[in-house]
Structure formats: structure tokens, C-alpha cells
Amino acid sequence: MTELGDLATRLAALPPSLGPVRLVAVDGHAGSGKTTFADRLAAELGDAPVVHLDDLATHEEPFGWAGRLHDQVLAPLARGEDGAYEVYDWTLRRFGEVRAVPAAPVVLVEGVGAGRRAVRPVLAQLLWMDLDAASANARGLLRDGPELAAFWQGWIRAERAHFAADPSRPHADLAVDGITGRIVRCTHGEHPSPS
Structure with a gap:
């Protein structure tokens, strides 16, 4: 079995964390490979649904999506219903x-x-894409092209402020190399209490 296949098997065997669902987060800096990794993992899980937070963020509120995620996705899943x-x-x-x-x-x-x-208490697992912010952001800017350079500068400031106030990395259960996709670190135990 591949490393990704083994991860999928382990995630599927976890106890449900949100109603009947095992909710798994893939976090990291913009440009770190989250979407690519999540799509590959979803395929290994038999086409598991993927919620892309870029679809819930806005220009005005790049990190103001927690309420929308809760109301439209998390609350229905907690009741065993489909979200939308x-x-x-x-x-x-x-x-x-x-x-x-x-x-x-x-x-x-x-x-x-x-x-x-706001999301950690209902996660079965938190995966962190391990690529430093400067490298990840440079890769994202290269991907999106010079016409989005001003947007990226604003995004980088917002991301930096978000992670300074509410860091995810210290709470990650697994880290995934943002270049190779290999699992590079695993910590075991309970999720820390929300702080």
C-alpha cells in the first residue's frame, strides 16, 4: 500500500468527530500544496467530499468564513445531514x-x-502542509501570475496576521512535506483544548 493509501485507511478507521463524519483538515500557507494534496487524499478515500475554503472566503474577509462554514457545512453534518x-x-x-x-x-x-x-474541536485529524511561508507564497504567486501580485501582497499580510492570532501548526496531528507530499512528522494523542 502507498503511504497516501495507508493514511487514507487510518483516517477512515478513526472515530467520527462530527455526527457520523470524520472531519479532516488540510492546513498550511497559501501555495503550500494543500489543494493538490487534499484532492489526492480524497481520491484515495473513494472520492471523499472536499470543502475548499477559498470558496467561502471573500476579498473583504479572507478569514471571515468561520460562520459560513459552521452554518452551511458543519452544523448539517453534525446532525447527520448533507451540507451545502x-x-x-x-x-x-x-x-x-x-x-x-x-x-x-x-x-x-x-x-x-x-x-x-473554531474548527479544531470537531476535527478527527489536522494535517499541516510543511512548507515555509516564503517558499509557499512564492510558489503561489508564480502559479497565479503577475496580474495577481497586489492581491498576493494583501493576502500574505492577512495570512500572517491570522496565523499570529490563531496558529494551526502547533495543533497538527501530521505534517506533510509541501514539496514531496511525504508524511514527515506524526504526533499522537488527544487534540488540545481550544484556547
Whole structure:
């Protein structure tokens, strides 16, 4: 079995953390490989649903999505019901299409801040993409091109402020190398109490 396949097996065997669901967060700096890793892991889990936090963030509130995530996704899943959230259109600057989130055995939430204080109590596992902020942000800027350079500068400031106030990395159960995708660190034990 591959390392990713082994991780998928272990995640699926965890006790449910939110109603019938094992909620797994993939967090890390912008550009660290969260989306790619989450999509690969979802495939190993038999096409597990993935909630992309970029779909819940907005230009005005890059980290103001906790209420939307709770109301549209977490609360329904806790009741054993499917969730559904409105997707933010970054071009039109408004919420548009609605995306379903089935109450599957494992649901992934990926994005910067996925392991934030407000979400940690309902996580079965928190994965941290281990790539330093400067390298991750440079990769993201290269990916998105010079036309988004001003947006990236604002984003980097917002991300830095978010992680200073509400760090995820110290609470991670596993770290994943942001370049190779290999699991590089594992800590065991209970999730710390929210602080």
C-alpha cells in the first residue's frame, strides 16, 4: 500500500468527530500544496467530499468564513445531514453556485486556517502542509501570475496576521512535506483544548 493509501485507511478507521463524519483538515500557507494534496487524499478515500475554503472566503474577509462554514457545512453534518455551501466567485465578487457536501464517512476541509480554533474541536485529524511561508507564497504567486501580485501582497499580510492570532501548526496531528507530499512528522494523542 502507498503511504497516501495507508493514511487514507487510518483516517477512515478513526472515530467520527462530527455526527457520523470524520472531519479532516488540510492546513498550511497559501501555495503550500494543500489543494493538490487534499484532492489526492480524497481520491484515495473513494472520492471523499472536499470543502475548499477559498470558496467561502471573500476579498473583504479572507478569514471571515468561520460562520459560513459552521452554518452551511458543519452544523448539517453534525446532525447527520448533507451540507451545502455557496461558492464565492472571485471574479464577480459575489456568492453564486451552491456546492453539496455529503455526510460521507470522511470529509476534507482544505485551506489556509482550516485548523483554526473554531474548527479544531470537531476535527478527527489536522494535517499541516510543511512548507515555509516564503517558499509557499512564492510558489503561489508564480502559479497565479503577475496580474495577481497586489492581491498576493494583501493576502500574505492577512495570512500572517491570522496565523499570529490563531496558529494551526502547533495543533497538527501530521505534517506533510509541501514539496514531496511525504508524511514527515506524526504526533499522537488527544487534540488540545481550544484556547
